[in-house]
Amino acid sequence: MPESRxxxxxxxxxxxxxxxxxxxxxxxxxxxxxxxxxxxxxxDGALQEMVDHAAKAGIIRDRDVILGMLKNRESLGSxxxxxxxxFPHGRSxxxxxxxxxxxxxxxxxxYGAIDGKPxxxxxxxxxxxxxxxxxxxxxxxxxxEMIRDEQTRQRLLEIKxxxxxxxxxxxxx
Amino acid sequence: xxxxxEQLLLLVAxxxxxxxxxxxxxxxHADKLQAMGFPLEGVDDLRRARKELAESIERxxxxxxERILGRLGRAVVPITGDVCLGCFAIIxxxxxxxxxxxxxxxxxxxxxxxxxxxxx
Numbered sequence: 001m002p003e004s005r006x007x008x009x010x011x012x013x014x015x016x017x018x019x020x021x022x023x024x025x026x027x028x029x030x031x032x033x034x035x036x037x038x039x040x041x042x043x044d045g046a047l048q049e050m051v052d053h054a055a056k057a058g059i060i061r062d063r064d065v066i067l068g069m070l071k072n073r074e075s076l077g078s079x080x081x082x083x084x085x086x087f088p089h090g091r092s093x094x095x096x097x098x099x100x101x102x103x104x105x106x107x108x109x110x111y112g113a114i115d116g117k118p119x120x121x122x123x124x125x126x127x128x129x130x131x132x133x134x135x136x137x138x139x140x141x142x143x144x145e146m147i148r149d150e151q152t153r154q155r156l157l158e159i160k161x162x163x164x165x166x167x168x169x170x171x172x173x
Numbered sequence: 174x175x176x177x178x179e180q181l182l183l184l185v186a187x188x189x190x191x192x193x194x195x196x197x198x199x200x201x202h203a204d205k206l207q208a209m210g211f212p213l214e215g216v217d218d219l220r221r222a223r224k225e226l227a228e229s230i231e232r233x234x235x236x237x238x239e240r241i242l243g244r245l246g247r248a249v250v251p252i253t254g255d256v257c258l259g260c261f262a263i264i265x266x267x268x269x270x271x272x273x274x275x276x277x278x279x280x281x282x283x284x285x286x287x288x289x290x291x292x293x
Contacts, residue, residue, distance in 0.1 A: 061290055062182055069189045072222055076197055077212030087211075091196070092189045093251055096290040114212070128251060128290065129192050130258055137205055144209045 020138035022146075026169045028100035028125075028139055031162040032057040035103035038122070046109045047071065047088060050101055050124055065094040066126060080113025085147050089125040089140055098135055099126045102165060104156065121147070121156050178275040183230050184238055185288050188249040190223050191242065234277070241284055250285045259285035 035053055040046040047070050055063040073079065073090040080086040086109075101124040108118030123143045127136035146152055146169075155168050196202045197216050206213060227235055241248035250259035257264055260283035268278055274289045 062185070065182055065186050065189065068186050069193070072190055072193060072219060075218040075222065076193065076215040079211060081210045090189070091192050093185045093249060093288050094189075094290055096251070096253070114210075129188070129247065130251075137202075141205070141209055 020135060020142045022142070022170050024135070025139055025142050026166055028098060028135070029102060029162075029165070029169070033059065033099065033101040034162040034165060035101070035122075036160060038103045038105040038109070040105070041107065041109055043074065043109065043111045044071065046103075046105065046111065046119075046122065047074075050088070050103050050122065053103075054099060054101060054126075059099055060095060060126075062094045066092050069094075070124075070126075074112070078112050078114055080111040080119050081144065082113055082115035082117065083147070083153060084108070084113075084117060084119055085121045085123070085153065086111050086113060086119040087123050087125065087140060087144065089127075089136075091127045091129050091136070093129060095126045095128050097128060098131060098133075098139070100124065100139065106157075121153065123147075180231060180234055181275060181277050181286075181288065183226065184234070184249050184277070184286060187223070187226050187230065187238065188247065190219060190226060192247075194219050194223065238286070241286065245283065245285060248286055249288050250280070251290045252287050253291075257283065257285065257287070259283045 033054060035050065038046060038049055040049045048067060051060065051063050051067045051070065054060045060066050069090050069092045070088050073088065079088050103122040103124070105120050108120050111119040113119055125136060125140050152168070159165050159168060194216065197213050197219065203213050230238070238248045245259065247259060250257060252258065252264065255263050255266070255269060257280040259280060262280060262282035264280065268287070278287045279285065280287065
């Protein structure tokens with residue numbers, strides 16, 4: 001494992017005075033919200049597929065409310081930050097606690113990303129309006145920071161299972 | 174006419190949109206997102222979406238929502254367990270039955286409208 005990634009994995013990223021380490025971050029993800037092969041090829045289809053996946057897992061009560069919120073969030077400005085990664089996120093009453101979902105699209109999604117390139121990696125964060133532990137923005141910031149590393153992005157394109165994803169986030173591989 | 178359940182979901186969607194607009198206009202919150210690289214340029218689009226959504230809600234209900242929003246900042250609040258997360262008052266057990274969870278009920282203490290994010 002490159003030293004830069006190991007260092008990043010050990011370290012903490014500061015986001016406006018709030019921080020979250022990789023151990024805390026990985027607790028937000030789960031095997032049931034890990035999608036290795038996203039089928040959709042456009043933005044709305046990808047959002048729908050991810051929300052439906054969370055609804056089937058019993059995490060979301062009213063999927064239409066969540067989907068509407070995420071689409072509205074995209075009209076505020078694309079969450080496709082470039083380099084093939086998007087971070088659909090927002091707050092909704094229709095979620096009881098902070099939810100994190102990872103999805104990968106081997107073929108890429110036409111997402112309207114800032115750099116115009118297809119998106120292959122998705123980190124979705126949905127938070128309730130009131131969150132006592134205040135983990136939403138620190139988690140988002142931590143992943144945005146982590147994904148700047150090219151080797152991390154490359155490994156995320158190669159992993160096949162949630163345990164591999166977990167090891168990568170923790171800097172164990 | 175939309176069912177009560179549909180009207181409640183429209184209120185939930187409206188509250189989500191109001192939360193998004195408020196956060197986009199909050200400098201501290203917006204600065205954090207922009208520092209991460211997220212553009213926040215479409216607030217006017219959100220306001221247009223809000224107007225369209227509000228028009229689909231029955232007028233008396235929308236008026237009630239706006240009045241609570243103006244007075245308390247948040248009009249619809251989630252219920253966790255038996256607690257109103259608007260004022261942290263314990264709600265009557267008669268409110269928590271499965272059939273009541275899709276009805277438009279207000280907290281007897283703070284007046285906010287209830288929503289159960291965990292379903293029935």
